[in-house]
Amino acid sequence: MLVFRKPLEGIDRPQMPADVVIVGGGPAGMACAIRLSQLIDQHNERNPGSQLSKENIYLLEKSREIGQHCLSGALLDPRAMRELLPGFEKEAPIDAEVSKESVYFLTKNGKLKFPITPPPLRDHGNYVISLNRFVKWMGSKAEESGITIFTGFAGSELLLDGGRVIGVQTDDKGVDKQNQPKSNFEPGYDLKAKLVILAEGTRGSLTKQLVARFNLERGRNPQSYGVGVKELWEVPSGRIAPGEVIYTMGWPLTSKEYGGAWIYGGKENIVSLGFVTGLDYPDPRLDPQRVLQEFKRHRFISKLLAGGKMIRYGAKALPYGGWWAIPPVAGDGWMILGDSAGFLNSQRLKGIHLAIKSGMLAAETAFEALKKGDFSATTLGEFQTRVENSWIKDELWKVRNFHHGFEHGFWAGMFNAALQQITGGRGLRDRYWSKPGYEHMKKLAELPANGGDEAHLLGPYKGDGKLTFDKLTDLYHSGTKHEEDQPAHLIIHDTDICEQRCIREFGSPCQNFCPANVYEMMDDSSAPNGKRISLNPSNCVHCKTCDIADPYQIITWVPPEGGGGPNYDGM
Numbered sequence: 001m002l003v004f005r006k007p008l009e010g011i012d013r014p015q016m017p018a019d020v021v022i023v024g025g026g027p028a029g030m031a032c033a034i035r036l037s038q039l040i041d042q043h044n045e046r047n048p049g050s051q052l053s054k055e056n057i058y059l060l061e062k063s064r065e066i067g068q069h070c071l072s073g074a075l076l077d078p079r080a081m082r083e084l085l086p087g088f089e090k091e092a093p094i095d096a097e098v099s100k101e102s103v104y105f106l107t108k109n110g111k112l113k114f115p116i117t118p119p120p121l122r123d124h125g126n127y128v129i130s131l132n133r134f135v136k137w138m139g140s141k142a143e144e145s146g147i148t149i150f151t152g153f154a155g156s157e158l159l160l161d162g163g164r165v166i167g168v169q170t171d172d173k174g175v176d177k178q179n180q181p182k183s184n185f186e187p188g189y190d191l192k193a194k195l196v197i198l199a200e201g202t203r204g205s206l207t208k209q210l211v212a213r214f215n216l217e218r219g220r221n222p223q224s225y226g227v228g229v230k231e232l233w234e235v236p237s238g239r240i241a242p243g244e245v246i247y248t249m250g251w252p253l254t255s256k257e258y259g260g261a262w263i264y265g266g267k268e269n270i271v272s273l274g275f276v277t278g279l280d281y282p283d284p285r286l287d288p289q290r291v292l293q294e295f296k297r298h299r300f301i302s303k304l305l306a307g308g309k310m311i312r313y314g315a316k317a318l319p320y321g322g323w324w325a326i327p328p329v330a331g332d333g334w335m336i337l338g339d340s341a342g343f344l345n346s347q348r349l350k351g352i353h354l355a356i357k358s359g360m361l362a363a364e365t366a367f368e369a370l371k372k373g374d375f376s377a378t379t380l381g382e383f384q385t386r387v388e389n390s391w392i393k394d395e396l397w398k399v400r401n402f403h404h405g406f407e408h409g410f411w412a413g414m415f416n417a418a419l420q421q422i423t424g425g426r427g428l429r430d431r432y433w434s435k436p437g438y439e440h441m442k443k444l445a446e447l448p449a450n451g452g453d454e455a456h457l458l459g460p461y462k463g464d465g466k467l468t469f470d471k472l473t474d475l476y477h478s479g480t481k482h483e484e485d486q487p488a489h490l491i492i493h494d495t496d497i498c499e500q501r502c503i504r505e506f507g508s509p510c511q512n513f514c515p516a517n518v519y520e521m522m523d524d525s526s527a528p529n530g531k532r533i534s535l536n537p538s539n540c541v542h543c544k545t546c547d548i549a550d551p552y553q554i555i556t557w558v559p560p561e562g563g564g565g566p567n568y569d570g571m
Contacts, residue, residue, distance in 0.1 A: 003179050005487040005558055007156055008172055011187045018056045018193040020366055021168050023155040023206055025061030026070055027131070027352050028338025029199030030138035031084055031359030032366075033059050037145035039367040052370055054146045058191065060170065062154035064563040066139035069542055071230060071314045071571045072131040072352060073262050073272055075123055075245065079391075080356035085141065093133040095266040096243035098123040104300070106251035111300050119421075120347045120399075123245050128264045128272070131352065132568045154559030155206050156188060158196070160213070165333035167192040168206070171562050179487045194375045195366055197335045199359065202317045203544040204340040205558050216327035222436040223342055224320040224403050226259060227545045229292045229515050230274030231474070232312035232570060233305055240265035240304060247349075252294035254453045255410040257281045258403070261295055262349065263304070270311075270570075271304070276349075278320065278406070279549045280437035283447055284509035285458035288545070289315070293461045293468040302467055310469065313477040314568050315515040315543040320346045323400040324431060329387060330380040335362050343392060347399040347417070354392055361386040398425040404432035441551045443505045459512065471517040475539055479567030480516070482538040482560050489560035490518060490537055490546060497552050498533040506551055508533075513549045516541045541566045 020036070022029045040052045063069040075098065081088045101123050103114040143149055159167035167190060174185035198207045202225065211217055244265040253259050258278030265271060275295050277288040295301060319325070319342040326342045329335060337343070337358045344351030365383040369375050387393060405416025405427055420427040451458045463469040492498060502508055503521060508531070510519035516539045524532040542565050547557040 003177060003487050004491040005175070005489045005560070006179065007169065007188070008175065008179070008181065011172070013169070013187045013190045016189050016191050018058055018167070018191050019053075019370060020057045020195045020197065021191050021193040022059040022197045022199055023168060024199035024201060024204065024340070025059055025063070025066055025135065025139060025149065025151070026199060026201050026338060026355065027135055027138065028340070028355035028359040029059055029197070030135060030142050031080070031356040032197055032199060032337060032363045033057070033142040033147040034138065034145060035084060035360040035363035036366055037142065037147050039363060041145070043367070043371070057147055059142065059147060059149045060153045060155055060168070061149060061151045062559050062562050063565055064152050065136070066149065066151060067132045067136035068567050068569075069565050070131045070135045071316045071568045073228075073230070073264060073274065073349070074129050074131040074134075074352060075264065075350060076127045076129050076134070077350055077353040078125070078127060080353040080360065084356060084360055093130065093137050095128040095130065095270070098126045098128065098245050099241060099243035101245040101247075103247045106248050106298055106300065108251050109299075121247055121349075128243055128245070128266050130266075130570050132571045152563035154562040155200070156559060158206055158209050158213075159190060159192065163214070163332055165196050165210070165331070168196055171559055173561055175487060175561070176485050177487055182485070193333075195333060195335070195369060195380070197337060197362055197366065198340050199337040200340045202319050202339040203547055203557070207336055207340040210334060210336070211327055214331065220327055221321055221324040221404070221434050223325045224434060224437055225279045225317050225548045226276045226320050227279055227288050227315055227317050227513075227515065227543060228274050228276040229288050229315045230272065230313070230571065231292065231310050233271045233273065233308045233310050235269050235271050235305060235308035237269055239269070239308070240271055242267050251298060252291055252457060253277070256454070257286070258406045258410070258413070259291070271308070273301075276318070278437065279317070279513070279545065280440040282440055282442045283451065283454050283458065284441050284444070284506040284551070285451065285512055286454060287457065287459060287461065287512040289471050289474060289515040290459070290461040291457055293463060294456055296467055305467060310477060312569070312571055313474040314566055314571050315541050315545070317544045317548055318351065319344050320403040321434075322346060322403055323396045328384065330365070330377065330383040332377045332380070333375050335365065335380055335383050337362050343396070345395055345399055347402045354395070357390065357392055358387065361390060361392075400425050401427045401432040404434045407432070407434055438549055438551050438553065441506065441509065441549075444507050471515065475516050475541070478516070478541050479569065480539060480541055480565060481567070482540070482564035484538055486561050488535050488537045489558050490535060490540065491556040491558060492533065493554040493556065495533050497554055499531065500528045502552060503529045503531055510546055510550065510555070513545050515543060515545065519546070
């Protein structure tokens, strides 16, 4: 019987007062911590008789080490970092400055190079980085500035007082598979905070609680998502120059799916490549990990990788919805930053700079709240104003309808993109509405049994062990480790739906959309359809795809025991 993780009741939890708690140690959270520390230092220097303290400002990060769960392509637009830490290039871990870029449309057996790189994909002046290493460096800067960082602590519940957020409960440690305390049990803390800043990344679990509790999606478009599946390769010398950037669209996807690939040349013959598949595809049998494997089989890509070695793997969801899907970002006792809020430019395929800038603006708002001693929605609402008056709004407004233009397929989307380019982001109308990605998924009865045009994308992939890989081989290269004796952190709210309806209607798509082989339908003659749902939670790479793409919306991802998860070293 499956037992799912939930906070233990009747536990005497230690209390810890805080001024500010930042949840999440990615680029948004780290930028917020650094900027807040800078502002406090400047204030204290100017006002020796009215000092502000950093002592009760904490950052929680669920990974065991800073940066361990951070994954991106990654290309860094340096605009925000130059505002945060002028001259950062002198000491930050940067692989290369972009020196060359190209864009290709792939067919099954060929390629067409764009004669001119589209303006949104021109990357000269940007940097190829490992987000893992970059955030680790940002973390060292935050700690040097006097901010306390707690690694291995996940935020499990928001603490509420009516309509106000008053803190965060951290995860219980030492809980067994039956959700009972073990001999090494340690209860989570109740961090009673004046301000909680959520910087959890895409589909953050506390952010999801907050959005549901206060109906923050009212009047907004539902957030759209993609999942990026990435491999890091070491290739023979001279195969690709450091700083060379390649984007592709087309094969292996068809015109019915949204997505594309990146290839970035790093230092020491390291290549970052990956494929982002929009989580609004129609066929429940489509497998995003397989999409990447099929992509590598194209002769243009296989030639690049020939003689190389895959050294790292990972996956992460990203928010595509744009300006119309961003919820209110502040309220009584809380703010939301970065990918948690949806600050990503899907046309440019970039969000790190927006995350950093949002962290800075949140820090400026938090600083004013600390000075006033006022953490109400009125004071914190200035964060919303700051965002709307910043270049975040300028950039996202120009692409406000970009992803929604692909609602009816690739070619319609390309037409919309061209039209939006000459109308300042408007397109055919000022606001495009959309439906949640999972509502695009069709039932098997509506699809050709053999998969039709998508047959090459459906179901698990075996791989050849050299160029292409099955999920478990890829998973091994993610470095994922969890405490085995703990409840499942992937909560299925009604397993009867999995075993009685989903298996017949959609063919159990969780087995396909999960890039880490967490979900399996096991033979069981006593089950209604001869199969029973089984979970491998220790495989989870924390991508959140299941929480997003499940057609019944009965899966909820919550943090496992703090410290567990992937180890995205160098990613």
